[in-house]
Amino acid sequence: EAGVTQFPSHSVIEKGQTVTLRCDPISGHDNLYWYRRVMGKEIKFLLHFVKESKQDESGMPNNRFLAERTGGTYSTLKVQPAELEDSGVYFCASSHASGGRADTQYFGPGTRLTVL
Amino acid sequence: AQSVTQLGSHVSVSEGALVLLRCNYSSSVPPYLFWYVQYPNQGLQLLLKYTSAATLVKGINGFEAEFKKSETSFHLTKPSAHMSDAAEYFCATKGSGYSTLTFGKGTMLLVSP
Numbered sequence: 171e172a173g174v175t176q177f178p179s180h181s182v183i184e185k186g187q188t189v190t191l192r193c194d195p196i197s198g199h200d201n202l203y204w205y206r207r208v209m210g211k212e213i214k215f216l217l218h219f220v221k222e223s224k225q226d227e228s229g230m231p232n233n234r235f236l237a238e239r240t241g242g243t244y245s246t247l248k249v250q251p252a253e254l255e256d257s258g259v260y261f262c263a264s265s266h267a268s269g270g271r272a273d274t275q276y277f278g279p280g281t282r283l284t285v286l
Numbered sequence: 287a288q289s290v291t292q293l294g295s296h297v298s299v300s301e302g303a304l305v306l307l308r309c310n311y312s313s314s315v316p317p318y319l320f321w322y323v324q325y326p327n328q329g330l331q332l333l334l335k336y337t338s339a340a341t342l343v344k345g346i347n348g349f350e351a352e353f354k355k356s357e358t359s360f361h362l363t364k365p366s367a368h369m370s371d372a373a374e375y376f377c378a379t380k381g382s383g384y385s386t387l388t389f390g391k392g393t394m395l396l397v398s399p
């Protein structure tokens with residue numbers, strides 16, 4: 171079974187540019203999560219999809235971030251325009267079943283975003 | 287709000303020595319607790335999880351953790367460190383919204399020969 175995949179693995183852009191990160195969850199997983207780790211800080215939740223619907227987006231930093239999950243399969247996270255403080259590692263995770271407390275979230279390798 | 291605190295951003299041990307990585311939680315309800323590991327250039331991998339069943343939880347690669355309510359702790363241990371255990375370890379809990387993970391800051395485990 172293929173794991174969670176993320177693309178690209180690294181992205182270096184200049185302030186003000188746009189970047190789109192992609193996540194392909196494990197096949198059959200309805201729940202998809204985005205997390206971010208800024209250097210030196212803890213990994214923080216951004217948002218949660220159930221199929222194509224946003225279940226919880228309370229962690230999204232501001233309206234420069236737009237997440238989509240068309241068709242309930244892969245997801246994209248767009249940052250427009252990027253700012254210096256957006257630099258960090260963006261993780262995607264997925265889980266099946268109810269997405270409840272006991273569910274295991276399977277993580278991708280992350281996308282390292284550097285904004286210059 | 288649920289939270290976890292990991293004591294020590296870096297822990298160094300010799301190969302064959304005991305590994306002890308500390309995690310304390312703060313929770314107003316029975317917590318669900320997790321330990322994840324991240325090897326270089328890889329994603330986070332679940333080591334083990336506590337979901338209010340047995341207080342001693344055994345995970346992969348010889349790791350285990352004990353839930354101690356009186357100490358609000360969920361420390362990760364392994365009797366004998368191996369070079370391949372060198373990685374970053376994260377303690378996490380699930381909040382009242384039950385779906386999302388709240389992580390500690392991570393502990394980098396360094397293993398020397």
